[in-house]
Amino acid sequence: MILPPFVYIFISFICFFTAIILPLFVSSQRLLISITYTLSAIASLITAAIGAWVVASGFVGSVIIPVGLPDLPFHLRFDPLAGFFLTVIGLLSFFVSIYSIGYLKGFIGKRPVTSLVIFYNLFIAGMFLVVLADDALFFMIVWEAMALSSYFLVMFEDEKAENRRAAFLYLVVAHIGAIAILLSFGVMAGLTTGIESQDSSVNLASYTFESMRHTQFSEGWATAAFLLAFFGFAAKAGVVPLHVWLPEAHPVAPSNVSALMSGVMLKTAIYGIIRVTFDLLRVFPWWWGAVVLIFGLISTIMGVLYALMQHDLKKLLAYHSVENIGIILIGIGLALIFTSFHMPILAALALIAGLYHTLNHAMFKGLLFMGAGAVLHSTHERNMEEMGGLIHKMPWTAALFLIGCVSISALPPFNGFVSEWLIFQAFLLSPSLHSPLLNLLIPLGAAILALAAALAAACFVKAFGVTFLGHWRGHRNPPLHPPFYKGGKGGLEVDWFMRTGMILAAFTCLILGILPTMFLEWMDVLSETLVGGRISTTAGAFGWLWLTPVSHERASYSGVIVFGVILLVVAVTYLLLHARRTSIHRTPLWDCGFEKITHRMQYNATSFSMPIRRIFGFLFNVKEQVRIKQTQRHPAFPERLHYHLRIRDRFWNWIYQPISDLSFWVSRKVGRLQQGRIQVYLVYSFITIIVLLLFFR
Amino acid sequence: MNLAAQINSVMAALILLTSFGLLVQRRMYALLHIFAWQGLFLSISTAIVGYVSGTHHLYISSVLTLVLKVILLPYILHILIIRLQIHKEVETTINVPTTMLIGIALVIFSYHLTSPIRELSTLVTRSTIAVALATVMLGLLMMITRKHAVTQIIGFLSMENGLFFAATSATYGMPLVVELGVGLDILIAAFIFGIFFFQIRTTFDGLDVDQMAKLKEED
Numbered sequence: 001m002i003l004p005p006f007v008y009i010f011i012s013f014i015c016f017f018t019a020i021i022l023p024l025f026v027s028s029q030r031l032l033i034s035i036t037y038t039l040s041a042i043a044s045l046i047t048a049a050i051g052a053w054v055v056a057s058g059f060v061g062s063v064i065i066p067v068g069l070p071d072l073p074f075h076l077r078f079d080p081l082a083g084f085f086l087t088v089i090g091l092l093s094f095f096v097s098i099y100s101i102g103y104l105k106g107f108i109g110k111r112p113v114t115s116l117v118i119f120y121n122l123f124i125a126g127m128f129l130v131v132l133a134d135d136a137l138f139f140m141i142v143w144e145a146m147a148l149s150s151y152f153l154v155m156f157e158d159e160k161a162e163n164r165r166a167a168f169l170y171l172v173v174a175h176i177g178a179i180a181i182l183l184s185f186g187v188m189a190g191l192t193t194g195i196e197s198q199d200s201s202v203n204l205a206s207y208t209f210e211s212m213r214h215t216q217f218s219e220g221w222a223t224a225a226f227l228l229a230f231f232g233f234a235a236k237a238g239v240v241p242l243h244v245w246l247p248e249a250h251p252v253a254p255s256n257v258s259a260l261m262s263g264v265m266l267k268t269a270i271y272g273i274i275r276v277t278f279d280l281l282r283v284f285p286w287w288w289g290a291v292v293l294i295f296g297l298i299s300t301i302m303g304v305l306y307a308l309m310q311h312d313l314k315k316l317l318a319y320h321s322v323e324n325i326g327i328i329l330i331g332i333g334l335a336l337i338f339t340s341f342h343m344p345i346l347a348a349l350a351l352i353a354g355l356y357h358t359l360n361h362a363m364f365k366g367l368l369f370m371g372a373g374a375v376l377h378s379t380h381e382r383n384m385e386e387m388g389g390l391i392h393k394m395p396w397t398a399a400l401f402l403i404g405c406v407s408i409s410a411l412p413p414f415n416g417f418v419s420e421w422l423i424f425q426a427f428l429l430s431p432s433l434h435s436p437l438l439n440l441l442i443p444l445g446a447a448i449l450a451l452a453a454a455l456a457a458a459c460f461v462k463a464f465g466v467t468f469l470g471h472w473r474g475h476r477n478p479p480l481h482p483p484f485y486k487g488g489k490g491g492l493e494v495d496w497f498m499r500t501g502m503i504l505a506a507f508t509c510l511i512l513g514i515l516p517t518m519f520l521e522w523m524d525v526l527s528e529t530l531v532g533g534r535i536s537t538t539a540g541a542f543g544w545l546w547l548t549p550v551s552h553e554r555a556s557y558s559g560v561i562v563f564g565v566i567l568l569v570v571a572v573t574y575l576l577l578h579a580r581r582t583s584i585h586r587t588p589l590w591d592c593g594f595e596k597i598t599h600r601m602q603y604n605a606t607s608f609s610m611p612i613r614r615i616f617g618f619l620f621n622v623k624e625q626v627r628i629k630q631t632q633r634h635p636a637f638p639e640r641l642h643y644h645l646r647i648r649d650r651f652w653n654w655i656y657q658p659i660s661d662l663s664f665w666v667s668r669k670v671g672r673l674q675q676g677r678i679q680v681y682l683v684y685s686f687i688t689i690i691v692l693l694l695f696f697r
Numbered sequence: 698m699n700l701a702a703q704i705n706s707v708m709a710a711l712i713l714l715t716s717f718g719l720l721v722q723r724r725m726y727a728l729l730h731i732f733a734w735q736g737l738f739l740s741i742s743t744a745i746v747g748y749v750s751g752t753h754h755l756y757i758s759s760v761l762t763l764v765l766k767v768i769l770l771p772y773i774l775h776i777l778i779i780r781l782q783i784h785k786e787v788e789t790t791i792n793v794p795t796t797m798l799i800g801i802a803l804v805i806f807s808y809h810l811t812s813p814i815r816e817l818s819t820l821v822t823r824s825t826i827a828v829a830l831a832t833v834m835l836g837l838l839m840m841i842t843r844k845h846a847v848t849q850i851i852g853f854l855s856m857e858n859g860l861f862f863a864a865t866s867a868t869y870g871m872p873l874v875v876e877l878g879v880g881l882d883i884l885i886a887a888f889i890f891g892i893f894f895f896q897i898r899t900t901f902d903g904l905d906v907d908q909m910a911k912l913k914e915e916d
Contacts, residue, residue, distance in 0.1 A: 678849075679790060682841045689837075693810055 006063050008050045015043035016125040023114045033104045036117045041097035048090025054083030058525045071204040077134035080525045085131040085271045088359050089264045092366045093124045099370050099501025100256040106377045122149040130268050135208040136185035147174040153257040154249045166248035173245040177235030184228035188212050212280045222281050229276040237269035240299040241651045243322045250318035255373020262321045263366035278530040289336030297448050299326030304455045309647045311384045311605040313372045324361040328354045334426050344533025353422035360415040364407035367505035371401035378492040384466045384605045386474035393492040398468045403506040405464045409457035413563035415512035425549045462608040471599040514559035517544045621648035701749045702821040708742035709825040716835040721793050729771050736766030746865050754873040761880050791842050807831040822866035832859030850890050
């Protein structure tokens with residue numbers, strides 16, 4: 001029986017398919033961009049709507065598509081968890097698709113965008129199917145489709161060696177992860193069948209998630225499956241220390257793609273972790289949660305510290321994805337811990353907080369990457385040290401980017417605050433548990449999360465301040481649009497498609513921030529099905545206005561009131577300053593008696609992060625050099641000063657360099673076997689035959 | 698019957714002898730002659746086995762062997778040698794006495810290997826299985842020790858002879874269809890080799906397979 005949601009999803013996939021084959025028929029690039037991205041926007045919106053409906057109605061239903069292996073056709077299944085992730089992916093894809101119509105016009109005349117169009121649609125369709133897949137085979141197929149299409153998207157500007165290197169690194173890490181995931185499914189399927197069974201049709205049927213759901217796994221094997229799956233999904237999510245591909249691949253991809261990769265592709269890994277632990281394995285010891293929590297905490301703090309050191313805008317955002325994935329994992333880890341100690345309410349709180357942060361991160365990270373893309377589109381520059389003062393030239397982008405910055409810095413009234421606050425509540429409300437390690441870890445975790453939130457705020461003060469405030473720092477002048485050659489406001493502003501995409505995302509951030517109670521009620525079915533507890537009865541006990549997780553005596557928050565107060569304060573301040581004309585004076589700057597101040601002397605990204613570099617410098621591989629060019633006169637009057645700073649990831653030298661050296665060494669040794677002489681190869685087979693005859697006669 | 702088995706054993710001994718002859722012979726024409734002799738002995742042996750066991754299709758196999766391996770293939774190779782002008786002495790990678798010693802070790806190994814079959818089998822030809830296996834291994838050894846492409850082909854064909862001999866002595870021959878197919882394969886292989894020889898010579902300016910080491914990727 002075909003159920004209504006499947007009909008809609010079918011329509012949306014027809015849209016994607018049309019967009020993929022359309023380049024065969026449309027030769028005009030401009031027309032191609034408009035049509036295909038409109039199609040993908042429509043398809044994404046449909047899917048997001050179905051997902052939202054599935055979550056709201058708690059619908060569960062599955063369908064079998066008769067393609068695939070003879071005994072294992074493709075299984076698709078709707079359930080609230082899948083519906084939630086469909087909403088997240090669909091919503092951001094919708095915004096980004098609108099944005100892309102404007103963004104891709106920047107490539108017209110420079111390079112053909114056909115491959116970008118095809119792989120972009122394939123990528124989104126792949127993400128939707130990952131969430132819907134209900135057997136291991138289909139899951140792996142669409143998982144790989146997603147990974148490969150995003151590889152080609154990262155490779156889009158393939159003439160640069162940097163891009164090729166980043167894409168290759170991404171491919172390697174993604175595939176190592178995929179192997180681990182495949183092994184994990186293999187372990188689970190093997191246990192489902194029972195190791196001794198020889199019947200092949202039963203064997204294949206055990207690869208469906210449905211049969212895994214009805215199996216009792218022994219603890220040892222379940223742990224093996226969990227660790228493999230966690231490793232595999234962590235590689236995709238960019239959990240420290242598997243994060244190295246992320247700051248390489250995200251900056252070099254086209255910005256609409258990096259918005260999707262960072263905003264939603266990483267979330268498919270979160271989906272995988274939740275699916276495997278809460279849905280397939282179901283029963284777990286508490287230390288699994290501790291593992292997830294520890295990796296989450298490490299990712300959070302390392303991600304934000306590395307982000308602070310960056311002066312490439314997109315690289316900075318990429319490291320913040322590591323941080324936010326860490327925050328989401330903290331929520332999931334706490335949910336795992338509370339579930340294993342049979343505390344459904346707290347588990348529900350932690351899980352919902354993690355999932356809500358998933359949704360929020362998708363929105364604001366998508367918005368920030370779109371903003372960075374808008375800056376890149378206009379200035380052709382990723383290095384923040386070469387920017388500055390863009391608020392005058394791109395007022396819309398600046399305002400929208402600021403909303404993203406406030407959201408990611410977890411400041412009210414935007415959405416980042418709500419989810420991080422909920423995770424804090426989960427930390428603070430946790431009672432003393434029967435494990436000394438956890439009793440140590442949970443307060444420590446809360447402290448680290450607080451530190452990370454503060455550092456993230458500092459980081460975005462830097463990102464916004466250096467990019468948009470002050471004066472233009474670059475060596476060359478900004479490439480202003482034709483009517484604005486003389487300067488003036490809005491000279492670099494992007495077109496309305498890009499602005500619309502960003503405005504929608506920013507608006508969603510605000511709504512998610514001021515009306516969290518409604519969304520938490522909507523998401524209640526998730527925690528009910530996964531951990532058996534719900535929080536809306538207490539969280540929404542005081543109506544839509546007040547968010548009171550667990551108990552109102554402990555904590556409550558009202559986004560609407562906070563938003564209202566902020567608006568009021570801003571309005572009053574503005575009135576007080578501008579009511580009388582005389583209260584603002586514009587005068588020349590006091591330059592400390594130093595006469596020749598240039599724009600290159602402004603406070604910049606490197607100087608902003610210097611104090612933090614001094615404190616946390618031991619975590620990085622920092623190389624700082626100052627070269628002084630002397631003049632003839634006196635050493636106290638240098639003519640020129642060169643400052644060179646290089647910051648490297650220590651993980652690269654600790655983990656990846658030894659592995660890559662080892663694999664090269666092994667390859668060289670194995671390469672000795674290849675003599676290139678036919679006689680030697682014949683000797684190999686000869687010796688093999690003799691040995692086989694000798695031992696197996 | 699006993700006489701037939703004894704004649705068959707003599708043929709087996711001669712086949713083994715020709716195998717060793719192939720291993721030591723340095724001159725190209727002589728190699729071809731020895732190969733043709735091996736084919737002849739094989740053909741006679743097949744006919745005898747057919748007579749003893751009463752399986753008449755072995756006569757056809759015998760005639761086929763005679764035509765293919767005694768007349769046609771040596772003739773093709775002969776023409777090749779004339780066309781390519783390669784009748785000079787051929788180089789070996791290992792010196793001849795060492796090759797002989799390895800060959801003897803292989804024959805002893807084959808007897809050791811087939812001893813359980815000899816005890817269990819009731820066929821008149823059971824004593825020759827070891828020789829057949831030894832022929833296969835000596836053919837492979839010849840391919841390893843020779844540098845020249847044509848001698849390697851002869852080694853390969855001698856291996857095939859060994860396999861055929863193993864089939865007749867272990868199970869009184871394969872079904873006729875299979876033997877016909879194998880015969881055809883050999884013929885086609887010979888043609889392909891011929892084409893390849895010309896290609897190799899035009900590419901590498903010689904038929905020494907050591908030249909192929911140049912194809913290896915440099916470090």
